[in-house]
Amino acid sequence: MGSFAATVLGSIFLFWSIFSPQLQAYQRNWELRGGRDLVDPWIANIDTESAFDNDDDDDESSRLGLFGALFLGRIGDVCVVEEASSPSEDEFDLEDFADYAMEADELEQWAGRPYLLRFKAEDSGGRTLQVHARMSEEYTDIVPGQPVLGVMLSTSPKFTSLAALTDLFVPDLACWIGDYPYLNRAETEQLLATDDEIWELLQAESTIKQW
Structure with a gap:
């Protein structure tokens, strides 16, 4: 032994x-x-029309696992904060971090935690997501209005509440926002390159609101 x-x-x-x-x-x-497992509503034989019309079906659907959907939207606002709980009056303009470098993060050197990027992603349906990620030099060129794509997970087929959100892709900058690569990034970029419908919907999101 x-x-x-x-x-x-x-x-x-x-x-x-x-x-x-x-x-x-x-x-x-x-x-x-x-x-929890990811659920394909068609394989799971869920009555999708009923699930979208009746609130009672959420309880039954939540026991099956998580539903996934693409989030196609645009950057609504972007800034830098010291903590995720920082109030709006403590936000810094992203323009002030034009020369930022992760290895020279002053806050991390002083307090042991890095600056965070705070941005809001919104879509034409009025949904708004506020996301935080460790600040990176890749994010300095992000501006409001740029299209953004990610994957949402929810226990409800109606996505009345979110259980999780993956890293987000900004195709204008070939930039991924997030502390960890949950998505297969090469496959996601290939999806945008080959699926004209998704690409057109994403580009339409960036032109809905004029900046």
């Missing part, structure tokens, strides 16, 4: 650099879903 255990532990140690990223990715995605 001693030799067997040593062999197993030695193999784990040897290949840890290969297995560790996959294990961490699995853990982060499990946390995003809260351990």
